[in-house]
Amino acid sequence: MEKVIDYDWIEINDPQSSRSFYANIKSGECSWERPVNAKIKEKDENGDEWWELFDNNHGLPYYYNLKTRKTEWKRPENVTIIPLIAIQNTTLAVSMQMRLQKNGNQVNNEPMEPSPSFDQNQQRPNLVRIDNTSAESANAAMIGRTQGISSPVVNNAMADKMNPTHPMNRIDTEPPTLPDDLKDNINQFQIEGFAHQYFMEHRAGIFRRKVPLEKLLVWSKDAIKAPLMVLNKELQKESPKCFRLIQRIMGDRSPIGQSEDIQSLLEKGIMNGQLRDEIYIQLCKQLTKNPNPNSLILGWQLMAVIVISFPPSKNFESYLIQFIRQYFEKEVTNHPSADPNQKQILFTIIAHCHKKLLRICQTGPKGKVPTINEIERGKEAPFKPSVFGETLQDIMLVQEQKVPQLKIPVIMDFLAKAVLDLNGCHTEGIFRVPGDVDMVTELRCRIDQDQYNLGNIKDPNVPASLLKFWLRDLADPLIPAANYQDCIDVGAREGQEGATEDAWKIVKILPETNRRVVNYMINFLRIIADQRNQPITKMTLANLAMVFAPNFLRCPSDNLTTIFDNTKFEQAFLRILILNGSDLEDPNGPIPQE
Incomplete structure (x- = not known):
């Protein structure tokens, strides 16, 4: 029969430093100092007790035996079980405030919960000392206790104070952590947890x-x-x-x-x-x-x-x-x-x-x-990096070893000029009509082998299609996500005073390579969009903006309504840029044909 819990605090031994610390199983608060006037369960010298933890990936609790250092999905019977889920939640409520990347991608050095999904390459979360007399600390504990990890509160000031590197949390020894051998077998339990269902x-x-x-x-x-x-x-x-x-x-x-x-x-x-x-x-x-x-x-x-x-x-x-x-x-x-x-x-x-x-x-x-x-x-590809699907910075890093004098990607310059050389300015539906799939694939493979030639390709829609694909396939969007909302705000003001200046202000603060690529492409699209070409190409300024906006901007939201609503502002932002030139003269830019 499971023992009844009649205490609020427990004494836990850190397996690595052998130092004891104290944890409140209800609020999740942790302290290196023994709480005063509190019901405390002393640590079991025999280590014959179980910890109840929570695996967020599977939404299930699991159990860790302090003595055998084994984990189980099934709740043990007739033993002492110490519920430590509240401690996880408080720690995670703070660390999850840093989780700002799209789709929950992990950032560098991001703490991870001690669960069967633990990644051995990630750092364990630090259990920090919380000053119980601080109103801010009490509020942080309440956040973790009531909202847990599912609804993190963005409170950067509190996150900073609860960070182990903050002066009030700095200690002389390593913070508490789970045993190394638990980390070694945790991956096996992740496999088993997945296997039970699939x-x-x-x-x-x-x-x-x-x-x-x-x-x-x-x-x-x-x-x-x-x-x-x-x-x-x-x-x-x-x-x-x-x-x-x-x-x-x-x-x-x-x-x-x-x-x-x-x-x-x-x-x-x-x-x-x-x-x-x-x-x-x-x-x-x-x-x-x-x-x-x-x-x-x-x-x-x-x-x-x-x-x-x-x-x-x-x-x-x-x-x-x-x-x-x-x-x-x-x-x-x-x-x-x-x-x-x-x-x-x-x-x-x-x-x-x-x-x-x-x-x-x-x-x-x-x-x-x-x-x-x-x-x-x-x-x-692992040994010979591609110019497709990489970041602009990586592409330029490889290119500098071959063509150090060119400050824009060779592939962009080659494809844009190929469109002009094949009379793309006088081709109906240029950038709207797709090129032959096999020819596009062939040209892509040729470029990946550093063979910048068109071979027997005569259709300008082939390099046009590959140019769009190259922009869309960049590992990071041409205009970084950090600048996305500013672009949307400017696009919403299309036609208003100051919108053009604000649009180019955004471009001017982009990373140097991104700025050069944006300017090059705007100059190029201005050539395609020339009014003398429109009766033949049927590609107006609005049409080109509609086609290229997704290649310049990527909505960081997963909300379909937001993505749909922002589309018109993305296109408006690009129209502003095309209509009003560029902010630098690029000597490598395409030259309008006679």
Whole structure:
């Protein structure tokens, strides 16, 4: 029978510093000093007690045994259970005030909750001392107690005071933290928590005993007969086919797979959304405890192509991100068969995959199956950065080594001038009519190989389509999100006095490369929008602004109403810029044709 709690404060021993601290299980307040006139549960010298914590990813409590340092999803019976969820909530209520990025993306050094979803590469939250005599501290505790992590209050002053680096919280020793060995097995519980809902049950042997997850999700030379995850009946037969393709691509099954096999696998994932998580988890399985480093390299090359083709589901996203983050340290660092060169290759590919996974989780899947050339390019990308899907700063960093005198991206200059050279100013529907898909893909692959030539391309819609795609595919928007609302406010004042000056003031404070690109593109669009061209192109100033506004500005909100309402102001902002020239003369800018 569970023991009744008749105390408010508990004494907890920090496993790393061996120093005791005190926590209020109701308010979540923590203190290094023993509270006065309070009911306190002394620490159990035998350590035979359980902590109740909360996993926010799954919305479930879990239990940590202080003595055995094991965690359980099921609530133990006939033991002492100390509820520490309130402490989590108070700490998180402060740390979550810093969570300002879109879609809840983590920022550097952001504290994470101590749960089965804990990321070993993130820092543990610091349990800070709170001065109980401070009205501000009491208010902060009330925020954490009443609103928890679901409704963080933006209170920067209070967040600063509760930060462990603040003078009132500074101490001589390390703050309390969970044990290291708990961190080591927490990832396994995240897998199990996900598996309870989404994994198929596998049985083996004459007694048909259930296969444990730790054995199921490791490399295997044998085929699988059933999907690893729960799938619709009509898709279950596709799962073993996907696994055979993965084994061939990684060299674990004959004949060795080629790019055509990768294309077949990608087609299954792009055309059948439910298969995407299955493909990802199958690949994770074959990358776990794989004895062959060459197979690992081929497997991570496959991952590099998949993460630019389609994302995992939202349910599986956090697990996959964590798998990639932790992989090198867990699987590669001490791999018995991998030499230093192979480890460096793996490190480069894994870092690339992590970056591209975060990107595609925001942008969504490709609309078509990649070509063989795109697949080959995807495998090379970790070692030869692309000019597509990167930040302007990264593009210019690579370009400086080849063309240091050019202060704008070569690709933009090449494509814009290609549109003019192919008589785009006298082509009906330029930038509205799409170019041939295969030709656009071919030109993209050619540019990624540093071959800046049009070949046999005669249609200006091909470089026009690729120019739009390059702008839209930049890792960060051309006009940063920090300046977005200012642009919307100016767009709302279109036609009013001072709107033009305010629009160019925004451009002038952009990062230097962004400013140059904006000016170049505005000069270029002014050429296309010339009134002498409009009777032929049918592309008015309003039409061009409608087409290019999404390539200049990206609404940081996920609210569809906000996105829709802001569209007209985005277009108005771009019309103001096109109508009123630029703020600098770029010698590399396109020259109007005679």
